[in-house]
Amino acid sequence: MRKLSVLASIVLFLAVLITFWAAQRGPKPVELIPTLTGKPEYCLTCHADLPEISPAHPINAFGCIICHGGEPLALEADLAHSTMRGGRNPSDLVVVEASCGGTDCHSGPLEDQRDHIHRILTSVQSTYAGAIANIRYTFGAQPDLIARLGISAVQDDLIVTSTGIPSLAAFDPTQETSAAVQSFGGNCLNCHLSAKPGEDSAYARLAGCAACHTPTAGTNLESPIHQLTTSIPYTQCNTCHNRGNYDLRSLTFVPRQDTPTSRFEAYYQPIAQFVRCEWTLDCIDCHTRTEAMGDGDIHSSKKEIQYIQCRTCHGTIEELPQIQRVSGLDDLAIRLAFLNRNATETWNLKSGDIILVARQGEPLWNTRLLPDGSYELFGKATGQIFPFRPVKGSSCQQKADEQGSQFCHACHQEKR
Amino acid sequence: MLTFLVPYGAVVRNLHYWSAQFLIITACVHLIRVVFTGAYAPPRRFNYLLGLALLVIALFLDFTGYVLRWDEGIRWALVAGTNLVKSIPWLGPALYGVLIGGGKLGAATLTRFYAWHIFGLVLVMIILLTWHIFRVRRDGGIAVPPPELRQDNTRITRFELVRREVLAMILATVVLLLVAAFIPAPLAPPMKESSSMTADARAPWFFLWVQQMLKIGDPFLFGVLVPLCVLTILAIIPYLLPRPAPVELGKWFPKGNLIAQILVATISLFILGLTILALFPAQ
Numbered sequence: 001m002r003k004l005s006v007l008a009s010i011v012l013f014l015a016v017l018i019t020f021w022a023a024q025r026g027p028k029p030v031e032l033i034p035t036l037t038g039k040p041e042y043c044l045t046c047h048a049d050l051p052e053i054s055p056a057h058p059i060n061a062f063g064c065i066i067c068h069g070g071e072p073l074a075l076e077a078d079l080a081h082s083t084m085r086g087g088r089n090p091s092d093l094v095v096v097e098a099s100c101g102g103t104d105c106h107s108g109p110l111e112d113q114r115d116h117i118h119r120i121l122t123s124v125q126s127t128y129a130g131a132i133a134n135i136r137y138t139f140g141a142q143p144d145l146i147a148r149l150g151i152s153a154v155q156d157d158l159i160v161t162s163t164g165i166p167s168l169a170a171f172d173p174t175q176e177t178s179a180a181v182q183s184f185g186g187n188c189l190n191c192h193l194s195a196k197p198g199e200d201s202a203y204a205r206l207a208g209c210a211a212c213h214t215p216t217a218g219t220n221l222e223s224p225i226h227q228l229t230t231s232i233p234y235t236q237c238n239t240c241h242n243r244g245n246y247d248l249r250s251l252t253f254v255p256r257q258d259t260p261t262s263r264f265e266a267y268y269q270p271i272a273q274f275v276r277c278e279w280t281l282d283c284i285d286c287h288t289r290t291e292a293m294g295d296g297d298i299h300s301s302k303k304e305i306q307y308i309q310c311r312t313c314h315g316t317i318e319e320l321p322q323i324q325r326v327s328g329l330d331d332l333a334i335r336l337a338f339l340n341r342n343a344t345e346t347w348n349l350k351s352g353d354i355i356l357v358a359r360q361g362e363p364l365w366n367t368r369l370l371p372d373g374s375y376e377l378f379g380k381a382t383g384q385i386f387p388f389r390p391v392k393g394s395s396c397q398q399k400a401d402e403q404g405s406q407f408c409h410a411c412h413q414e415k416r
Numbered sequence: 417m418l419t420f421l422v423p424y425g426a427v428v429r430n431l432h433y434w435s436a437q438f439l440i441i442t443a444c445v446h447l448i449r450v451v452f453t454g455a456y457a458p459p460r461r462f463n464y465l466l467g468l469a470l471l472v473i474a475l476f477l478d479f480t481g482y483v484l485r486w487d488e489g490i491r492w493a494l495v496a497g498t499n500l501v502k503s504i505p506w507l508g509p510a511l512y513g514v515l516i517g518g519g520k521l522g523a524a525t526l527t528r529f530y531a532w533h534i535f536g537l538v539l540v541m542i543i544l545l546t547w548h549i550f551r552v553r554r555d556g557g558i559a560v561p562p563p564e565l566r567q568d569n570t571r572i573t574r575f576e577l578v579r580r581e582v583l584a585m586i587l588a589t590v591v592l593l594l595v596a597a598f599i600p601a602p603l604a605p606p607m608k609e610s611s612s613m614t615a616d617a618r619a620p621w622f623f624l625w626v627q628q629m630l631k632i633g634d635p636f637l638f639g640v641l642v643p644l645c646v647l648t649i650l651a652i653i654p655y656l657l658p659r660p661a662p663v664e665l666g667k668w669f670p671k672g673n674l675i676a677q678i679l680v681a682t683i684s685l686f687i688l689g690l691t692i693l694a695l696f697p698a699q
Contacts, residue, residue, distance in 0.1 A: 005579060008586040015590040022597035023427045029420050042420060071606070073421050082605030 034063030091209035123294025128192040130301040147300035164297030205239040273409040333365035342383035433601030454660030455559035461654040463551035480533040489604035503636040625690035
């Protein structure tokens, strides 16, 4: 009996050893405690190979969970990923408030220009309200061009512009009586921020913020791209813009058939005229964040918030473009320049620099007045420097009150 | 959290899980053994009732422990199990409120079930368990015929008793450790407020037989009354049914309580059958 007890004890000891061995055998978690949350995360156990998403979102401060959701301490892939927001893309507009929002992040106060999410949810990029209003008006479904419907229902409690409207209901093509509007609903809702991209790699983009800020153009979207950038190349804009035309008779989308081989051909609108800076620069070199992401109001047409003109940078024969002096490190211009990967070294915007400013007062941080009275522009995506001159004092004779692009195109159009 | 963050947390969690499962099986086997050896006969009638109460508490402990996982897998069991309580006439709604901590399932339910699991049930369990074991000694240890009817009157020493008990304990620990080391306790994605019922709407295995009966009809009848009837039948065995003769005490399958044996065997097969039906539903 005593021998049996000894034997049992040895067996117990062995069982304990085996248990410890089995517990050690499991995956070794790689722990990260981001400073913003202070809670451990094991995501890097498997995802150590992912590059940091952007210099503005350092991994040691943000970690993964704060944006992506998921189970921070699970080591089985299915369980760990089970509660992720938006699958691979937490910036999908359905979940963007939980992922990118919050008053400390991108749902911050209007005064600080940190209300990105409100702006993007109300902008024409996500409501598609202008296109919907135009088509419904054209086919008699509404009496004027004021938008009533958007891709999703949205409302705006603080209207700051004269063209802002308080709310939009969700556009439901099945509720429409006109067959043409129904057809539009079925065929043409593919260029807003929640739309599924077309199949060709030239259309490759994600949804939500990542549609623009993650450079996916030309990829197959299969392998995830862990990058957010404000240096958005024109190719990313072209995943929606310049991809073809809407046929207004059949209300279908007709993709472009050609394959552009040079930057010059990438601009695609058969009858459009354009000047050199419209194809040598990137879209975002001229079009500002407010134009691209909205001003916080719901608009009925993109025209209502498109305000960069030739004269914004070049002025007229009578006056020079508007300028403003960068004041202090909290100046929006400095903050925006800071977010650009290339700008810190190449552009080096400083307090005291004189930059151009759009009519609404939005700083064009990538421009600068030089001592000799000429200007230079920093290519946000390319990092190139482009010099340019004002109209005033040149041989241009264009009247100061006729500043639409068609007037400038008359002389400066590039031949195709 | 426990599984990976706490050192050896996974082992502790697995041990906790598997101990609880084995406890239910062991308790049931123990009950069957007691009936099949007539060991409930006086003076052990009252201790038999204590044992039954302990089995019920163990089942509730297992159920609350199961719910405390608070993941998608337990959703059905939580909703259906607590709705059974609500289906009791008169008493149901009040009992439901006390049980889940409020008028409807929510965050408070988790805290409430934790309280039941850690304090309410464990406290009663400790008292009854101590009493149960105390009664075993007081009733003269394991059931055997009275001294004058015994052929062999030798007894083991108390040291030998402890030695045997420790041996059994060690063996149980070895088995549990090895099971815990290699078979992880289940865990599903966390419960979401909004999500609908999962496809795997299944009660924990020890209540599968109740779940299977719920498919037949009225929840109060099949979910509450029938299990209560089973319990009542088990409880009245020592009091109303023929007992084994003193000479048969502690022997397997005594002739005296054949009816009780048949009854318990039937109940066991009934529960087992329903469980199998629930595990392997006919497509």
